[in-house]
Amino acid sequence: MDRFVLVTKKLSKRFPGVQALKDIDMEIRGGEIHSLVGANGAGKSTFAKIISGVYKDYEGEIFINGEKVVLDTPQKSFQYGISVVYQEVDSALIHYFTVAENLLMSSVTQYGSFVSQKKLVKIAKEKLKSLGLKLPFDLNTRVSELSVSQKQLLLIFKSLIHNSRLIIFDEPTSSLGPVEVEQLFEIIHSLKERGIAVLYISHRMPEIFTISDKITVFRDGRKIGTFPRDEVTPDDIIRYMIGKSSQKIEISSKEMSNTPILEIHRKSDESQKLVLYKGEVLGLTGLVGAGKTELLKEIYTGSKDLKVALDGKEVRIKTSTDAVKMGIYFLPEERRKEGLLIKENLIWNMLLPSFGDFANALGFMKDKEAAQVSKRFAEKLRVKFADLRQRVESLSGGNQQKLIIARWLIKNELKGARVILFDEPTVGIDVGAKEEIYNIVRTVAESGIGVIFSSSDIDEVLKVADRIVVMRDNKFIAEIERKDFSEEKILSLAAGRHEIVKN
Amino acid sequence: MGQSNINKGDLLRIIVAKYGVVIALGIVIALFGIITPNFMSVGNFTNILRSISVITVLSLGLTVALAAGAFNLAVTGIAGFAGALSAGLMVWNQLSAITSSVIALIVGMLMGAAIGLFVIYFRVDDLLASLGAMYIAQGMTLTYTGGLNIYSNMIKPSPGGGFTTAPGRISDGFIFMGQGMVGVIPMPVIIMFIVIVLVHIFLNNTKWGRNIYSVGSNPEAAYLAGIPVNGYKIFAYSLSGILAAFAGILLVARLGSAQIAESQALLLDCVAASYIGFSFLGQGKPNAFGTFIGAALMGIMVNGLSMLGVSYTTQDIFKGIILLLSLAISRLSQK
Ligand SMILES: Nc1ncnc2c1ncn2[C@@H]1O[C@H](COP(=O)(O)OP(=O)(O)OP(=O)(O)O)[C@@H](O)[C@H]1O
Ligand SMILES: [Mg+2]
Numbered sequence: 001m002d003r004f005v006l007v008t009k010k011l012s013k014r015f016p017g018v019q020a021l022k023d024i025d026m027e028i029r030g031g032e033i034h035s036l037v038g039a040n041g042a043g044k045s046t047f048a049k050i051i052s053g054v055y056k057d058y059e060g061e062i063f064i065n066g067e068k069v070v071l072d073t074p075q076k077s078f079q080y081g082i083s084v085v086y087q088e089v090d091s092a093l094i095h096y097f098t099v100a101e102n103l104l105m106s107s108v109t110q111y112g113s114f115v116s117q118k119k120l121v122k123i124a125k126e127k128l129k130s131l132g133l134k135l136p137f138d139l140n141t142r143v144s145e146l147s148v149s150q151k152q153l154l155l156i157f158k159s160l161i162h163n164s165r166l167i168i169f170d171e172p173t174s175s176l177g178p179v180e181v182e183q184l185f186e187i188i189h190s191l192k193e194r195g196i197a198v199l200y201i202s203h204r205m206p207e208i209f210t211i212s213d214k215i216t217v218f219r220d221g222r223k224i225g226t227f228p229r230d231e232v233t234p235d236d237i238i239r240y241m242i243g244k245s246s247q248k249i250e251i252s253s254k255e256m257s258n259t260p261i262l263e264i265h266r267k268s269d270e271s272q273k274l275v276l277y278k279g280e281v282l283g284l285t286g287l288v289g290a291g292k293t294e295l296l297k298e299i300y301t302g303s304k305d306l307k308v309a310l311d312g313k314e315v316r317i318k319t320s321t322d323a324v325k326m327g328i329y330f331l332p333e334e335r336r337k338e339g340l341l342i343k344e345n346l347i348w349n350m351l352l353p354s355f356g357d358f359a360n361a362l363g364f365m366k367d368k369e370a371a372q373v374s375k376r377f378a379e380k381l382r383v384k385f386a387d388l389r390q391r392v393e394s395l396s397g398g399n400q401q402k403l404i405i406a407r408w409l410i411k412n413e414l415k416g417a418r419v420i421l422f423d424e425p426t427v428g429i430d431v432g433a434k435e436e437i438y439n440i441v442r443t444v445a446e447s448g449i450g451v452i453f454s455s456s457d458i459d460e461v462l463k464v465a466d467r468i469v470v471m472r473d474n475k476f477i478a479e480i481e482r483k484d485f486s487e488e489k490i491l492s493l494a495a496g497r498h499e500i501v502k503n
Numbered sequence: 504m505g506q507s508n509i510n511k512g513d514l515l516r517i518i519v520a521k522y523g524v525v526i527a528l529g530i531v532i533a534l535f536g537i538i539t540p541n542f543m544s545v546g547n548f549t550n551i552l553r554s555i556s557v558i559t560v561l562s563l564g565l566t567v568a569l570a571a572g573a574f575n576l577a578v579t580g581i582a583g584f585a586g587a588l589s590a591g592l593m594v595w596n597q598l599s600a601i602t603s604s605v606i607a608l609i610v611g612m613l614m615g616a617a618i619g620l621f622v623i624y625f626r627v628d629d630l631l632a633s634l635g636a637m638y639i640a641q642g643m644t645l646t647y648t649g650g651l652n653i654y655s656n657m658i659k660p661s662p663g664g665g666f667t668t669a670p671g672r673i674s675d676g677f678i679f680m681g682q683g684m685v686g687v688i689p690m691p692v693i694i695m696f697i698v699i700v701l702v703h704i705f706l707n708n709t710k711w712g713r714n715i716y717s718v719g720s721n722p723e724a725a726y727l728a729g730i731p732v733n734g735y736k737i738f739a740y741s742l743s744g745i746l747a748a749f750a751g752i753l754l755v756a757r758l759g760s761a762q763i764a765e766s767q768a769l770l771l772d773c774v775a776a777s778y779i780g781f782s783f784l785g786q787g788k789p790n791a792f793g794t795f796i797g798a799a800l801m802g803i804m805v806n807g808l809s810m811l812g813v814s815y816t817t818q819d820i821f822k823g824i825i826l827l828l829s830l831a832i833s834r835l836s837q838k
Binding site for chain 2: 226300323325330337338339340352353355356360362367380
């Protein structure tokens with residue numbers, strides 16, 4: 001087989017009000033891991049979507065192995081051997097189908113209309129075997145029972161079965177923990193060895209420098225350059241991305257207040273308790289599935305098993321509405337499913353919890369005021385948008401995430417929060433903006449409220465937290481003060497092994 | 504930045520998605536205007552508006568529920584029962600028009616709320632649950648009326664044999680709502696426009712409307728933002744019930760009596776009007792003016808086809824086609 005080469009010439013794409021991409025010349029080769037980086041809204045996903053046939057009205061030319069191709073439908077791109085593993089793996093799989101059915105989907109019909117599950121499993125097994133692949137879970141499992149990383153693996157294997165020669169990963173690790181990331185990287189490396197081209201989009205610098213052969217930087221829809229990994233440093237890349245050096249926040253261990261603001265006890269297990277102090281940012285970390293999200297949701301939407309005290313007084317939270325009234329806010333992890341009203345505009349999404357606060361005594365909305373406040377916060381968080389009244393589905397992933405952060409900052413400004421629970425708040429947010437968000441989180445906490453910052457990205461927890469609590473198997477297993485912070489220690493606690501081999 | 508490179512296909516799609524129903528309305532009016540001689544007269548348009556007034560109000564009842572992501576197929580059933588009740592209270596119990604109407608509206612609201620509670624409490628499918636509720640409401644209507652239409656000083660067989668004459672009348676003031684004229688404009692048309700504007704303002708300019716739409720567009724996100732989702736669903740069902748009941752009352756006023764089978768036939772028109780309305784101005788969601796346009800489209804079809812001598816039964820074919828087309832258009836506007 002020839003070595004796969006995809007070349008683009010002057011690739012451009014406009015949306016109403018924005019030039020998302022302008023004159024992109026790229027070369028992606030088989031056997032190479034090519035990273036694509038850039039700030040939120042730089043055009044990375046747009047590039048990936050053009051290559052995978054989502055947009056039919058792009059400008060410019062695409063060549064595969066020297067032949068000019070028109071990639072105007074996803075099917076066409078797929079036939080040329082291009083497949084995508086989107087961050088939202090769910091959208092690419094059919095939940096009530098089995099693993100085998102999903103693996104063979106889009107070729108299922110070629111085995112006749114009525115194929116038994118048994119036969120499908122057999123075919124899938126053979127195919128996987130001939131490619132030297134092994135799935136670490138049963139082919140009869142329903143997709144709905146798989147974890148995110150298993151679903152990702154399934155998608156990757158599906159691409160391989162269909163002879164993909166370029167696999168695009170758009171922020172694949174944002175919902176993965178350190179162990180799953182390691183596994184994913186092993187797989188990506190094996191893809192490379194098979195001569196497959198990998199286009200890897202991510203905001204996580206350490207990952208990019210671990211895995212890439214080449215790094216391409218986009219800024220404001222233009223390509224800044226492509227660099228061999230060994231010839232640049234992370235700082236260089238960040239500078240190319242945002243046009244200036246990033247400002248890192250420095251946090252020194254500060255004198256912590258010892259006034260508890262939120263206390264949680266688990267009734268079924270006396271040993272399980274958590275105290276959050278006033279003015280504190282408490283980092284909550286652990287592997288994916290360690291129970292962080294569940295815990296936060298239990299607090300926020302009420303649980304019979306939890307005893308919760310706010311400002312020293314026991315409170316009963318039965319629904320999210322109670323929590324918000326008490327000043328407890330929660331930023332959910334899955335922004336599309338749990339956060340956004342995708343068909344509504346920016347203002348609507350930023351004010352979702354606050355319509356009542358922007359209404360007069362008769363219940364009428366004060367829309368002007370609402371727009372002003374939304375604008376102020378959108379600018380504060382540097383959301384990239386063309387019009388406050390555009391639907392949020394047309395924003396880039398990171399910019400959507402900023403909106404739901406803004407949502408609670410606005411509520412806080414209006415009503416004054418006591419506690420904010422952030423679940424994976426920086427998913428999809430670019431390096432520069434991340435630092436700003438850490439800053440905002442710290443400032444919010446310092447105004448006298450308590451913040452729980454839950455993240456499976458240990459680096460960022462180390463950066464932003466005053467204190468870290470590690471969870472494993474739905475339990476708090478360790479509490480570490482800032483002066484004792486160590487990545488190794490936390491990783492090993494989270495993974496449940498006390499030694500970790502680092503290479 | 505000035506020049507846009509939207510290609511022709513996309514432009515067409517955007518126009519169809521945004522103005523599709525308005526264009527359709529224009530085409531239908533123009534067509535009938537050309538082929539039927541008396542169609543383009545002020546008198547006929549007044550007729551059409553009058554004929555759609557009840558359907559519009561009824562459809563708004565469905566629209567409000569749909570806005571909260573809740574289906575309420577029981578609107579026609581509620582309208583039938585509330586209408587019969589208001590007439591019965593006047594004719595048999597000699598209550599005033601206002602008292603009877605208020606009672607009927609409250610009953611409609613409670614029926615709506617009951618459906619909402621049932622759907623939420625038992626987590627059942629709202630389409631089927633409200634279909635069940637529609638049958639209950641129809642049964643209630645038949646039981647209450649004994650299967651008879653209700654009119655002023657009506658006569659009905661008494662249980663012991665012989666006949667009883669109802670002591671009361673459907674008051675003139677009540678009937679004015681449905682049959683009166685203010686200058687050249689029929690009263691029900693004025694009422695219809697008032698209701699449209701009120702529903703529009705409620706849905707678009709109040710905090711409750713925003714929350715209802717939010718619940719309808721992503722209940723999980725709305726809940727996690729602290730909005731009492733269940734409360735708003737029940738609220739929307741209650742409003743839906745009130746509007747349906749009001750449509751029922753208006754129908755009695757128009758006909759001068761409670762015709763028990765009359766409102767049942769309106770279900771398809773009602774669903775069509777609401778769904779056609781989704782795509783109005785590309786909103787992609789239930790809305791008051793869109794619903795009016797939808798009702799108008801249906802009404803004009805019926806009117807024009809009747810003038811052409813097309814039978815009622817055949818008209819259903821056209822209604823069904825319009826409903827399907829509108830579904831397709833509203834799909835476009837959601838893209
Ligand atoms: N469907 C759309 N309609 C209008 N504008 C769009 C649409 N999709 C993307 N855009 C705009 O194009 C620009 C590039 O978006 P893109 O999603 O490619 O960014 P990205 O580099 O992937 O950002 P992120 O890191 O946040 O995911 C953004 O300004 C975005 O608002
Ligand atoms: Mg993106």
